[in-house]
Amino acid sequence: MEELVRHLQGFMVIRLTGYSPERFLNLCNARGIPIWDLEYRDNGYEFSMTRKGFLKVRPLVRKSQVRLRIKRRVGLPFFLRRHKSRVGFLTGVCLFFGILYTMSLFLWDIQVEGNHRYTYEMITNYLKSEDITWGMKKSRIDCDKLEAALRDHFPEITWAAARVSGTRLFIAVRENEVLSHIPEKEETPCDLVASRAGIISQMVVRQGKAQVKIGDSVEAGQVLISGAIPIYDDGEQLVNMHYVRADGDVIADTEYHFSQSFSRLCEREADTGRKKEGFFLKAGEWTAMLLLPSREEETWIYVTEEEQAKLFSNFYLPIYWGRIRGHEVVRYESFYTKEEMDQVAEGIYQNFIKNLSEKGVQIIENNVKILEDESVCRMEGMIYAREPIAATAPIELMDAQDSAD
């Protein structure tokens, strides 16, 4: 701190030689003229002294018969005097700090953390609709209001915190990890029908009347568990129908015919070895790029690394710059090799299996074969699976009288 004050007030580094330097130093001390960084050097003394102090030492110099020589002037007053003629430079410095200060009044970056369900774009688009966006004045942001608005607009956000640091807006959110509502239990009467053809392997009826049994072969759409329960009187005459929501698990062995094909030709890229590098600078809407142009017939793949200019850790500026790296490639078509073809086929098959597994289908056996011809590779075969096939279907309500008839 003391050092800063000295630089602001200005001080001088002085060389002292002559008959009685110690006396001069003692006289300065007695008069309360501060001296620091006193060193003995080349048969003389060097020390620092304030401007004010220097103006007072003339009689002391005479008294102690020493000579003083100013070696260096340090500090703001001397700097300003030295650069008095450089008005343009000083204006530039002032302008720089002015622009810097003006820039610091605006928001130049928005950071969101803790979001999983809502993407960064969804949140920033909402902020934009609330007039909170890049380039706005920081003073217009009301963090408390923003937090409440975020919680209201995004029902799954249970906690939100917003703060402005430097030129950045930090938003931290926590999303609800449990179901926000409990699904209502359906009570409408219905049947359970087969969603696929198959042979029943397991069956549990919780509500309703079973229409099939284990080992039966069923067709798609066939009623498995009926929601209509007939009520008979003592004479075994149907007197009424009681409708319930059929409920149960029906597992069946099913078959899938798997047939897919893909071209044996694939597009490949070969690196020609030619590379180029460039730079770009982006300020708001304005972009400047420094990159050698390429011919129309050439194919280049570019990778861009972008960085946002910042002065300090949280003082971001609306200036982006980065490096562009490009490498030339030649595209051509060629046949897959045997290994590649197996790999592609395996990928397609695994994708199909994955889709089935997501639906709860368990694969028991498969006999998928890869058949090749000149240009196409075909995968054909049967997949034997075990899966729940019961699906709800609306029940046709009948009058008791109609039923009796």
Next chain:
Amino acid sequence: MKLPMDVFLGELIVSMIGRRAVYIENYRSILLYTDSRLKIQGKDCKLSLQGKRLSIEYYTGDNMKVTGLIESVELEA
């Protein structure tokens, strides 16, 4: 009254930080100063420091800080 002796008698106080620095309080004046020797006048004695690259970081009315490589500290009547 139990006043500290240095305040009461105005005697020299010398504090050292290893061989790197010496704080001197209650001195009267500098008698001699070169980069290898510093002689200080106290109330009733003289303090002589021997060393290398001796430099006075600051000195005010009654205290000073001397830095450098201190080799010896002597008191003379």
